[in-house]
Amino acid sequence: MYRGLASDLAPLAVALPIVMACAVLVVQRWASRRLADLLAMVAAVAALGLSAALVAATKDGRVVTWSGGWEPRDGRSVGIVLVVDQLSAGFACLAAGLTCCALLYSWRYLEAAHGHYHALMLLFLAGMIGFVLTGDLFNMFVFFELMGVSAFALTGLHIEEPDSVQGSLNFALINSLGAYLSLMGIGLLYARTGQLGFAQLGAKLAGHPADGLIVGAFVLVTIGFLVKAAMAPMHFWLADAHAVAPTPVCVLMSGVMVEMGVYALARVYLTVFATSIPAPVVQRAFLTMGLLTAAVGSLMCFAQRHLKRLLAYSTIAHVGLFLIGFALLSPDGLAGVALYVVGHAGVKGALFLLVGLLLDRFQSLDEGKLFGRVGGRHPACWMFLLAALALAGLPPSGPGLGKAITEEAASAAGYPWLSVVFVLVSAVTGAAVLRAGLRVFLGRGHRPGPIEPAHQIGAEPKEPETEHPLRRTPLTMLVAIGALLAGSIVVGVVPALAQAVGRGAVFFSDQAGYFNQALFAVPAAPAPASAAWWSWSGILLGAASTVLAMIIAGISLHVRPPERGHFRSRMIAGVELVRRLHSGHIGDYVAWLLFGAAVLAALIGLPLLP
Template sequence: MVVKKKMNDEFNLLPQSLIIPAIFSALILPLGKAYKQKAGWIVFLVLLYTTGIYGYITLSLFTGFIKDGVKASYAWAPYIGNLTLLADGLSAPIAFTIALLSALIAIYSIGYMAEAENIEVYYSLYLLYAVGMLGTVLTTNLVAFFLFFELMLIPSWALIAVWGTGPKEAIAFKYFMFTEAGALSLLAGILITRFQFGTFEIFDIASKIVPEMEKIAMISVALILLGLIVKMAIFPLHTWLPDAHAEAPTPISALLSPAMIGIGGYAAIRIIYTAFPMVAFNYNFIVATSVLALITMFYGASMALVQEDVKRLLAYSSISQMGYLLFGVASASILGLTGAALLYMSHGFAKAVLFMVSGIFIHQFHTRKISDLGGLAAEMPYTATATLISFLSLAGTPPLLGFWGELFIFAGAMHSSLINAVSQGLTRGVITMLAVIASIFTAGYGLKAFRRIFFGERKENLKITSEGPLTMLAPIIILAAFSLILGIYPTLISKELGAIFSQLIP
């Protein structure tokens, strides 16, 4: 594998993108008491700066102004190694997606959380949550990765337990225990990697693995992947997600599903294909992972079809979408991995829109039952249009970004299976064809829910209807526009993704 030299981060942009939100997570406590809901604008501006950093890097990579990425490395500890942050053609667009979602949902929170108590604590935890997600994506040191991985968990657990709905404490506890168990498996895999291969640095591990170590490498990958698929809510380790995402405060649901869970798929690509390539191309590993992904795709979509609660429908939809993402991870092809990264972004934009739309229903009509809704399209045209765009993107409809994600995943998996058909048989090809069929279910639950909510008979309890407040509607429209714009011109992202993965795929 050829590893190209990265540009040094002379202006410390990468640490700024983490340190500034972390500092404001403390400053927002007194500011939040003084400014109440208006403190959300401070959070937005902080995260907008972070978004600008990753937007600049992503665009500069596309134009060639920056070659191969931006890297910042700092001495940390002799045994652990350096704290290294990397924004390249893979991590930069993922970090941009997380930062953009976090910034826009901060605006959405101003309207949605208007009556919430202790709002300054909410925004403080919100900023720490964003820092955890961004740090997990940027770091290439496995110890730092684990620490940021844990930082994602603790604030999100508190946000559910304090500001959630229903039996929120029990749901938050279940969420914490599942994801912490996954984190312990991840930690075990990381420690075995260090003891056997002598480094925590992702880009140094592959060069230290000799053929005799392949079995121990498989054990390390199995433990690491187990931790990641718990975070992704892959069947059968998914049971925490429907409750947590349905009962979390809606702005946090709009980060849990679109941003956080997909980080497990990103990490699987970064860690397994970079550090353990011999495992990534192992036939048994590919088939086992593909089957898990296939089951998850069908299970999540079929459960979404029968939900009456719109937030639970979206939660099960997220499980299904993580199946698509894992299928791309298992494709062992440049196209498939590119599709997986694009699907992370398309799912992020679309699912954030849909959760925020569900929040408008809760805010306006005090219900999230689909049967209580109907005939809303005439009075809520902008909301209806954004909802349709997002459901169609999830279903892989052109010219939306989700189309390219799914197309690349399926094309990459089929191409990889066909070129290896002589030596490996047609099993992978059959699995891929079954996966394509799952996309029909995705279109089914999305269009069914859209028709019932925005068309059909007008319910008596919806006498007065209008679009949501501008602070809640504007983020929805912006993210729907991203799904359309990047769907029309996906090369803005896919060009550098292809360059990165061409270094990883022989």
């Protein structure tokens, strides 16, 4: 049975970047660099168009594609399915859009962009799109690995740099181990149910109270995704990978790949486990882990002076907030998180690209070495400061809107105090970025001293990423940064977008609707109009966190801490302790991974003991 054009779009959105990646590989042997740039850009724009068409096609329900025409009979199936709803299509759109901006930034200039860069970027994109569009747990693992392997290779693209290969190795080892644990969980689920599709799995588990095997499978399956999402204490790889990866790759990793982990957690829980593992247990577990992640991320973010690591830890802090938003387990919470993710992706992408500009001009990423060297005349200055304020939640930016909606969902779920957490985390991370921007661009405050050898945080990159240090900023780079920032603001200004995300979140959390539409082609019930928009309390809390960020940044710039004192030495000892845990040692990271898995298993398993 032919289901029309829409159901062809989903496989095409995955296949097209893969085919184009092969084409780029063939072409780049004999053609000029310009042609590879062009082909990759065409592929990314086409993928963006296809995902946008999918967003339009999923307005009133889901688009279901059985590959090879292996349709289910009487609800039983042997085929592999892609199930697209509005949020997954939106995620694919985000990934393709960020890839366009990253490719635009590396257009002609980036030295790293020789050779296999373009092909790897397209494979990365294909992996991410497949990951969000699939309706099958094992295929999710396969796309997870595809996106993982391309990301590992892209991180280690500068193979002559010692840091680069080490960061890539840490990233690859820890993420692969997490993925294999996920596969164990998938195997256990298959042993129990004989199914792999989300809809079929959810139907088989429905009504079964959670026993040891189901809890074990849930924890194992989610561990891989949570490693990717950089949930503490499995977040260590993220800063290592971000500090060494080429700048455009950081945009993709921080903006969308890490958030895919949270997406997968939400998808798997809501479609497969929602009826067997009680919501309050999952809620408590992920609230706890989210709070821990947000705390560790904010603390480490503020303590950094390596700009890329600073941004990386700010991503970890925000992932903590996303996990908290997921843990509310309400459509409004999901809508808030989705908007927050999009807004955060634009802002964080722009910040990474701006930091990349600094690296290309001044060959340094250290807040102290860059102190006052750029000057306030450069357009980058105001973009950086605006992005810092948007990160702190300035209304009407995208991150501010996402934060406001999530805070309201938290109050509705009975956790009004979470608003304080959201304000504090966004204020502290925003303040860290603001402080760095004011120092680097405007030379405000006192100059941080040279790095003490004991605190050496990764050797400085010696080379710019472009072939020569840039004298002036190429227009393509500025356009890419401007597009990302503008995208992030648009999220907070256009009500239709928030409405669509709100409706999409209702579809996303409707397990019965997912099952009926995927297996029996029952059209989805229309979603009610969403009220996801700015409220007065949201605007006030956004303004509060922005002002708080300015105050914290001002204090850290202008108030010299007392040289001695009991409180100060306690504080320094505390920060130093947390910092020493981030050892860069792969063995430590594996130990933390296993510890984190045990904690999660205890948080979910212990309350379910009879």
